[in-house]
Amino acid sequence: MENRLISSTSPHIHKDISIKRIMWLVFFSLVPAGIAGIFLFGSNTLWIILVSIISAVITELLIQCLRHQKISITDGSAVLTGLLLAYTLPPTLPLWMVALGSFFAIAICKQAFGGLGCNIFNPALGGRAFLLLSFPKYMVRFIAPFGSADSVTSATPLVLLKEGNLQSISQIGLSYMDLFLGRRSGSLGEVCIALLLLGALFLLILRVISWHVPLSFILTLGITSWLWSGKNFACGDWLFAILSGGVILGAFFMATDYVSSPLTRKAQLIFGFGCGLITFVIRKWGGYPEGVCFSILIMNATVPLLDRFFPPRVYGYKK
Amino acid sequence: MVIKNNKNKEGLLREFSKGIFRQNPIFVSVLGLCPALAVTTSLENALGMGVAVSFVLVFSNSIISSMRNILPNKIRIPCFIVVIASFVTIVELLMAAFAPLLAKQLGIFVPLIVVNCIIMGRAEAFASRNSVLTSLFDGLGMGLGFTLAISCVALIRQVLGRCGILVMLLPPGALLTLGFLMGGLNLMKKEK
Numbered sequence: 485m486e487n488r489l490i491s492s493t494s495p496h497i498h499k500d501i502s503i504k505r506i507m508w509l510v511f512f513s514l515v516p517a518g519i520a521g522i523f524l525f526g527s528n529t530l531w532i533i534l535v536s537i538i539s540a541v542i543t544e545l546l547i548q549c550l551r552h553q554k555i556s557i558t559d560g561s562a563v564l565t566g567l568l569l570a571y572t573l574p575p576t577l578p579l580w581m582v583a584l585g586s587f588f589a590i591a592i593c594k595q596a597f598g599g600l601g602c603n604i605f606n607p608a609l610g611g612r613a614f615l616l617l618s619f620p621k622y623m624v625r626f627i628a629p630f631g632s633a634d635s636v637t638s639a640t641p642l643v644l645l646k647e648g649n650l651q652s653i654s655q656i657g658l659s660y661m662d663l664f665l666g667r668r669s670g671s672l673g674e675v676c677i678a679l680l681l682l683g684a685l686f687l688l689i690l691r692v693i694s695w696h697v698p699l700s701f702i703l704t705l706g707i708t709s710w711l712w713s714g715k716n717f718a719c720g721d722w723l724f725a726i727l728s729g730g731v732i733l734g735a736f737f738m739a740t741d742y743v744s745s746p747l748t749r750k751a752q753l754i755f756g757f758g759c760g761l762i763t764f765v766i767r768k769w770g771g772y773p774e775g776v777c778f779s780i781l782i783m784n785a786t787v788p789l790l791d792r793f794f795p796p797r798v799y800g801y802k803k
Numbered sequence: 804m805v806i807k808n809n810k811n812k813e814g815l816l817r818e819f820s821k822g823i824f825r826q827n828p829i830f831v832s833v834l835g836l837c838p839a840l841a842v843t844t845s846l847e848n849a850l851g852m853g854v855a856v857s858f859v860l861v862f863s864n865s866i867i868s869s870m871r872n873i874l875p876n877k878i879r880i881p882c883f884i885v886v887i888a889s890f891v892t893i894v895e896l897l898m899a900a901f902a903p904l905l906a907k908q909l910g911i912f913v914p915l916i917v918v919n920c921i922i923m924g925r926a927e928a929f930a931s932r933n934s935v936l937t938s939l940f941d942g943l944g945m946g947l948g949f950t951l952a953i954s955c956v957a958l959i960r961q962v963l964g965r966c967g968i969l970v971m972l973l974p975p976g977a978l979l980t981l982g983f984l985m986g987g988l989n990l991m992k993k994e995k
Contacts, residue, residue, distance in 0.1 A: 592979070
């Protein structure tokens with residue numbers, strides 16, 4: 485009979501939790517927001533999502549074949565990267581650019597660093613940053629929701645804010661409810677805040693993600709926007725700052741990425757604080773209307789440092 | 804130095820060839836990355852920069868080598884810098900006179916050759932310890948290696964950038980290209 489005893493050092497308590505399970509849970513919690521995107525921006529959105537996922541999986545498969553590694557495309561990490569990347573793209577992006585961005589995300593942001601678990605930066609955001617820097621014209625071409633097939637381009641609320649001709653959101657015919665439900669132009673997966681929050685709640689309840697990073701991210705952004713984004717001190721529109729752009733998507737689904745976020749709670753709070761602060765700084769003074777992508781990438785770079793300052797407690801040791 | 808003529812020739816050739824691959828200043832020693840990252844947006848710029856650096860490298864190496872026995876050890880670095888700066892000034896003026904367009908493109912990076920660590924490194928590590936002729940060949944080889952390396956980077960960046968991938972012409976493109984070339988070379992060496 486096969487010896488099925490496993491000898492190992494403590495801890496011996498196991499939990500039925502695996503990479504595969506986590507990745508697919510995150511994937512399914514994101515699906516409703518994507519369906520909302522398809523509903524809002526038309527069928528092209530569906531193609532972008534599919535191309536992004538397929539390109540990510542094929543890239544992962546190819547690289548793992550070439551490097552004679554174990555093929556791990558079924559663990560869902562590549563699928564999730566593709567999905568997250570697609571969610572950050574404008575709904576009019578040509579499909580070959582989507583495929584290229586997805587290739588870049590997997591090949592360079594993930595596999596070049598050594599694959600899953602070794603990447604310093606969030607691959608999906610790396611892919612987005614690559615596309616934003618490479619094809620700036622296409623990456624800011626947003627369309628209004630419920631448009632016709634040849635959809636009308638329309639600036640996102642944040643772009644209008646950046647151009648300085650936006651005093652309050654009612655001026656562009658939007659209410660907070662519209663922002664919350666996603667009736668605005670924007671990247672295809674970031675607009676429907678309600679469904680994103682539903683997915684995030686699902687993950688929080690299942691303890692797939694913790695509240696530390698998202699809370700400190702959103703709180704920091706809200707407070708800094710309230711204090712300094714208005715005409716006078718402490719009269720900024722904090723709700724608008726949180727509901728516009730990709731804050732919710734970034735805070736709950738990207739900044740909480742296991743690989744590229746810090747290990748301990750304290751470090752996660754600082755990580756979220758940095759993300760919020762840099763997002764605010766980019767929005768207020770930077771050249772881009774939205775700063776979530778770059779803020780998370782910049783804070784990703786500080787993670788090794790944060791992990792060194794706040795090392796996780798070794799099992800069995802007291803402080 | 805008493806070396807037989809034949810051996811001497813072989814030694815010189817080795818000093819010359821080591822800079823191109825075995826001790827390539829960019830890919831192996833990882834020196835002088837500042838110009839390698841900054842001016843490699845087009846092949847012309849990279850070649851111009853390569854020629855300028857090679858010129859300074861050859862002459863500073865030979866002059867420093869010829870002075871190596873009379874330089875007081877404590878102030879050798881300032882002396883090197885004076886020699887290097889003189890040649891950089893020559894290059895700068897020559898470039899402004901005969902290739903004004905290139906001079907304008909390279910801008911601040913021509914005077915910055917003074918603090919290029921390849922030149923300083925070769926002066927300190929090689930020219931101050933070896934004969935004039937060997938130092939001259941060392942400078943030639945290193946200069947050629949540098950030129951080849953940054954031309955490679957520039958070629959890749961320019962082609963990809965013109966194909967529409969704008970990021971390759973931006974600073975991240977330089978780092979990516981350089982990283983992948985270095986990685987590729989290391990992989991080749993490993994498999995050999």
